[in-house]
Amino acid sequence: MNIQQLLNRYELKTRQSIYNWCKALKIELSKDETGRVYVTQDQVEHLDQLKKHLSIPGNTLANFTPMSQVSIQEIDTSIDSQKIEIEVSELLAILLGDILSILKTRLPQSDVLWYHSTLERASAQSWLISTSQIQKIIGIKPLVKKGKKVYKRGNWLFVKQGKIGRETAWRVMKETKRETGIYEV
Known part of the structure; x- marks a missing residue:
């Protein structure tokens, strides 16, 4: 997608808005053979996540955390099941910690006074x-x-x-x- 298509898709008025979004997401813009700037489909998915995030009152570019794509690979069945349970529990603890930190930054203060x-x-x-x-x-x-x-x-x-x-x-x-x-x- 080129910049004009992105402006239309996200209902933004200036090119600078797109550049700010891309900077916040650490997206490097590419250029085609004619020198026109474009973004890839993966980058559009991240921009879509950002648009959804910004549609919630109180959310900003600064408190956006992109959702990572998690791929599950086949597990070698010869691995000791007790070791797998430990690794899974460690992974769950890490994920839970990440989720809690995201929620803390995104949930509004319940009592502003x-x-x-x-x-x-x-x-x-x-x-x-x-x-x-x-x-x-x-x-x-x-x-x-x-x-x-x-x-x-x-x-x-x-x-x-x-x-x-x-x-x-x-x-x-x-x-x-x-x-x-x-x-x-």
Whole structure:
């Protein structure tokens, strides 16, 4: 298939989109005798998988893993059956691990507000949390201007409280609003 056919097949508007897809799949485009770019049938199958993957909300080029073609070959019957059972169980363990890692990257987070309950607990228990732990929770590293001790994100306050090892220690506090419009910490 040539580029124009691919654009039509995948309902894409620009050649660059096809090139980006091919780059993500590590597909090397070939040229015919006239110098026109084309892809092979095997490459089209991978592009079809990518199209299906991208049709699911939240999926991106970055989290696509192509399905491999697995071929089953005839097994030599003279091999010890106990050895075959071990090899099969090892293969199943590897496949299960691969499937779980794919599912982890593709399944949407069930509760997008999970971090609020984590911050609530940290606040209620007056826990000191390191910078890297906060970054894992809220997705951003808390930074304050020189001479300041409080970082604010949403209705959460992160107050510098010394060190945990080599990192800054932070106390999490929830900012609340009274009916008077005055904020209290």
